[in-house]
Amino acid sequence: MSRYLNWYLLSEMMKNEARLRMRRTSTLVAMLVVVAITWLMIPDPASGNTLIAVGGARVVYNSVCLALGSSLLSSLLFGLAGFYLVRGRMQEDIRSGAGAVMASMPVSNRQFIFGRWLGGVAYLCFMVLVFLLTVLVLHLLRGEGPIQLGIYLQSYALVLLPACFFAASMALLCESFAPLMGKSGDVLYFFIWTTQIGAPVSMMNGGTSAGWNPAFLFDFSATGTAMSRFHQVLASNHFSLGIADFNHALAPVTLSEGFWSADMIFARLLCLAVAMLPLLPAIFLFHRFSPDKVKSASVKKSWSPLRLLNRLVRPLAACSHPLFALSARLPGLPGQIVAELALTIATSPVVVIGIAVVMLLGSALGQAELSALVMVGVACWGIQIADLSVRDFQSGSEDLSEVVHGGRRYRYLRQLCAGYVAGLLLFFPVIMRWSVSDSGRALALVTGLFALSAAASFLGRLTRTARTFLALFLFGLYIATQARTVAVLDVVGFNGVATTGTMAGQMLLGIVLCTFVMFYERTSEK
Numbered sequence: 001m002s003r004y005l006n007w008y009l010l011s012e013m014m015k016n017e018a019r020l021r022m023r024r025t026s027t028l029v030a031m032l033v034v035v036a037i038t039w040l041m042i043p044d045p046a047s048g049n050t051l052i053a054v055g056g057a058r059v060v061y062n063s064v065c066l067a068l069g070s071s072l073l074s075s076l077l078f079g080l081a082g083f084y085l086v087r088g089r090m091q092e093d094i095r096s097g098a099g100a101v102m103a104s105m106p107v108s109n110r111q112f113i114f115g116r117w118l119g120g121v122a123y124l125c126f127m128v129l130v131f132l133l134t135v136l137v138l139h140l141l142r143g144e145g146p147i148q149l150g151i152y153l154q155s156y157a158l159v160l161l162p163a164c165f166f167a168a169s170m171a172l173l174c175e176s177f178a179p180l181m182g183k184s185g186d187v188l189y190f191f192i193w194t195t196q197i198g199a200p201v202s203m204m205n206g207g208t209s210a211g212w213n214p215a216f217l218f219d220f221s222a223t224g225t226a227m228s229r230f231h232q233v234l235a236s237n238h239f240s241l242g243i244a245d246f247n248h249a250l251a252p253v254t255l256s257e258g259f260w261s262a263d264m265i266f267a268r269l270l271c272l273a274v275a276m277l278p279l280l281p282a283i284f285l286f287h288r289f290s291p292d293k294v295k296s297a298s299v300k301k302s303w304s305p306l307r308l309l310n311r312l313v314r315p316l317a318a319c320s321h322p323l324f325a326l327s328a329r330l331p332g333l334p335g336q337i338v339a340e341l342a343l344t345i346a347t348s349p350v351v352v353i354g355i356a357v358v359m360l361l362g363s364a365l366g367q368a369e370l371s372a373l374v375m376v377g378v379a380c381w382g383i384q385i386a387d388l389s390v391r392d393f394q395s396g397s398e399d400l401s402e403v404v405h406g407g408r409r410y411r412y413l414r415q416l417c418a419g420y421v422a423g424l425l426l427f428f429p430v431i432m433r434w435s436v437s438d439s440g441r442a443l444a445l446v447t448g449l450f451a452l453s454a455a456a457s458f459l460g461r462l463t464r465t466a467r468t469f470l471a472l473f474l475f476g477l478y479i480a481t482q483a484r485t486v487a488v489l490d491v492v493g494f495n496g497v498a499t500t501g502t503m504a505g506q507m508l509l510g511i512v513l514c515t516f517v518m519f520y521e522r523t524s525e526k
Helices: 002-022 025-041 061-084 089-096 098-103 109-142 149-176 183-206 212-220 223-234 262-274 279-285 292-298 305-312 314-329 332-347 352-363 368-386 386-396 407-426 426-439 439-464 467-482 500-524
Strands: 049-053 239-245
Touching: 002 089, 002 109, 002 386, 025 061, 025 239, 025 439, 025 467, 049 061, 061 109, 061 149, 061 212, 061 223, 061 239, 061 467, 089 149, 089 262, 109 149, 109 279, 109 426, 149 262, 149 279, 183 332, 183 368, 183 467, 212 262, 223 262, 239 352, 279 368, 305 314, 314 332, 332 352, 332 386, 332 407, 332 500, 352 368, 352 407, 352 426, 368 407, 368 439, 368 467, 386 439, 407 426, 407 439, 407 500, 426 439, 439 467
Parallel strands: none
Antiparallel strands: 049 239
16 A cells, blocks of 8 residues: 555656646747757758768668657757756745645655656656657658658657656756755756766777777767767768768668667666666755755855855945946936846856956957857856846846836846847957957857847746756757857857858847737736
8 A cells, every 4th residue: 555655646746747847838938949949950951961971971861860860969959958947846846935835745855856857757758759749740741761650769768768867867956955956056067968978979989989888878868879889880980960961972871770789778778777876866965945954055055156256256246336326327228227237246246257357358369269268258148147037036026126117028128138238248359359350250249149138038038937048048059069060050150150141030030039028028017
C-alpha cells in the first residue's frame, strides 16, 4: 500500500508540474520558436544548402538523415533553453506563498525533487514532440523516401533524452540550492553547457576519433558521439551539420538505417544515467522553502560573486544621483527612461564599471579585436537587460508603476528604450569607429541592439519571466559564434556578414514587437 501511494504521489506531482508549465504563456512562445527554428535548420537542397554534408557532398534527406541531423541540432536548443524553461517554479512558490504549504506536505525531499524533475522532463518531452511533428511535416515537403517513424523515435530518444534529463536535473539543483536560485545559477549553467558541448569533441580530437571514449559519458548533446560514429560509418572527418554548402557535382551520400551501433546505444544509456546525477546533491541541498535559508539568501545574497562585487563597488551607486535629478527635470517619456537607467545603476552599480571598461576598450583596441569585444559586451548587456521588463512584477510594484504618467504603455516604452540607450552608450566608441571603417557593421550593431531590446521587453512582458528571453538570447549568441558566415545570425555585426536585408528585417521585427505590445497594453488598460 505504501509503495502504491508513493507511485501515486509521484505521478500526480509529475502531471501537476507538467500542466502548470504548459499553461504558461512562455510555453506558447517556446512552441512557436521551436517551429520557426525547425523550418530554418532544415534547408531546402534546391537553395544550395543542406542539413548534413560529407566531404562536400550532401546527404540524402531520408529518415536517417533528417532524424539524426534535426535531433543533433535541437539537442543544443533543448539542452540550453530547456534549463531556463524548467526553472522558476520554486521561486514562484516562494513569491506566492505556496511554498510554505508544500513544505508541510507529508512528502520527503527525495519524492518532492524527483516528482518535480519528472514534471520538468515531461514538459520538455512535450516540446520535443512538437519539434518532431514539425520535422515530419518538413519530411513530407522536402524529404526523399518514406517516413520511418521508428528511426525518428530511436534517434530522438538517444540524442535528446540525455540533453533534457541534464537540463531538468541542473534546473532542480539550482532551484534547490538558495545561492543558485537567481541569475548566478543562470549564468553558471550557460558556462557548464558550453563546456559540455566542446569538451567531448576536444577530447576526441586529442586522441582517437572513433571508438569508445570516456567523454561519451558527459556528451549530453551527443555531438561528440555522433562525430565518432560518422567517422566509423563514412570513414571521413570532413562533414558539416546545419546550413551547410555542398558540391552539386558530387553524388549524394546515403546514410543506412543501422547508424546507431550497439556500443553507441550503450554509451547513450550510460550518459542518460549520468545526466541524472545532479539530482543527488539537489535532494540534500533542498531548502524546503525554509525562511532562514531562502529569505535570508534573498536579502543578503552575499554568496553571489556579482552581489559581492556590487557591495564592494556600492559607492559607485552615487553615479545614479545626477540621473535621478535629471529625470525629475525632463518631461514625459524621456524623464522616465533616464529614471529607469538610474534605477539600474542604483541597484547594480557594477554596471558603471562595465560601461567604463567596454567604452575604454572600444576606444583603445585595434579594429581586429573589436568583434570579440562586441561579442562579450553584448552577452553581458543582454543578461543585464533581461530583467528590465519584469523588474516591477518581481518587486510587486507593477500596479504602482501603472499610475505614472502614460500608464502601461509608457512603462513598456521606457523599459525598452532604457535597455536600448544602455546598449548605445555601452558601444558608443565602437559604433563611432565602425561608422568610419565599416558602416555596415555599425548599422548592424545599432539595429541589432534595438531588435534585442524589443525582444527582451516583449518576451518579459508576455511571459512575466526574464528566462524566456535569456534562453533564446544565449542560444542565439552561441550559434552566431559558430555559424560565422550566416548573415541572418549576425544580429549585432560582430561576424561582419550582416546584409542590408538582414538589418532591415531585424529593425522591422523590433518595430512589430513594439507595436504589438503597445496595442496589447492599450487594450488591457483599466
